[in-house]
Amino acid sequence: MELLDFRREHILQAMGIAMENYQEERAAVPALPAVASLPDLAPFALNGLGCAAFERGKMVGFLCCFPPRENAFTGTARGAFSPIHAHGALREGRGRIYQRLYQAAAAKWAEKGISSHSVGLYAHDRAAIEAFFQYGFGLRCVDAIRPMAPIGAPDCKGFTFWEVAKADRERLDPLHRMLEEHFVQSPVFMKHIGPDRWKEECTRLFAAADQRGIAAYVEIADTAENFATEQVGVQNICGAFCLPEHRGKGLYQTLLNFLIETLAAEGYTRLGVDYESFNPTAARFWQKYFTPYTHGVVRRIDENALAGLTE
DSSP: OOEEEEOGGGGGHHHHHHHHHHHHHHHHTTOOOOOOOOOOOOOHSSOOEEEEEEEETEEEEEEOOEEEEEEGGGSSSSSEEEEETEEEOOOHHHHHHHHHHHHHHHHHHHTTTEEEEEEEEETOOOHHHHHHHOOOOTTEEEEEEEEEEEOOOOOOOOOOEEEOOOGGGGGHHHHHHHHHHHHHHHTTTOOOSSSHHHHHHHEEEEEEEEEEEOOOOOOSSSSSGGGGGSSTTTEEEEEOOOOOOOOTHHHHHHHHHHHHHHHHHHHOOOEEEEEEEOOOHHHHHHHHHHHHEEEEEEEEEEEEGOOOOOO
């Protein structure tokens, strides 16, 4: 196998492999939207952090990533992320191809002082998941999707469901603070640092309330963290919370049905959600109603090993 820097002349072959990989996952998850093309790979050919693998003159795989970012994943490390369209491998020998690609690409990332490595893999690609698992990666994030169709839910009498006007979004601040406090606790251990932009970043908010006040809310955005979420007809849940005393009673399912009914009437056909796999409350709930299609895996390499490698 020959490992080369990922360059412009590799883009066409790489796009073909990436599209084949997406179609494989779409066969396993029919709710995924059809796509005519994938995002442009040219930026990955310019940042010098990607690799391409060839055998007998034919590309068998590639692995690229976005430019590094500081404080990746709400932590303190410099991180790199390879989204689902920025890598791919042929089916035959896929695990071996990915491991060779990662070894070559990770050497580049380490030279840039990148110690937090993340790759978005298709949830049903067992060969790829096993390859990265053997190289020290673990599951962190999940993207899931469902048709814009109602879910089973009991009647929740005494509650009102509505779309929250932008001017009224501050009414949800107490619940959002409770969500942030939940993220800090074990086993999640996530703490957002920086300005609180949640009310501006989501495009729409839906809520449920009874006579005592707001009991649950859900945030919606036009896009999320991969190209499938940006397709026509797709809306994405980007935040959610329900007061503990109302969980397990069907309230949140009813809120989702109100949201689904509203969006379906506007012509939307699919609803996506992303969540942390180590958030047990979220993972248990979303897996009941949505089908996972990506697994975001991460590895934190030993920063002591970077000494002498960085530029």
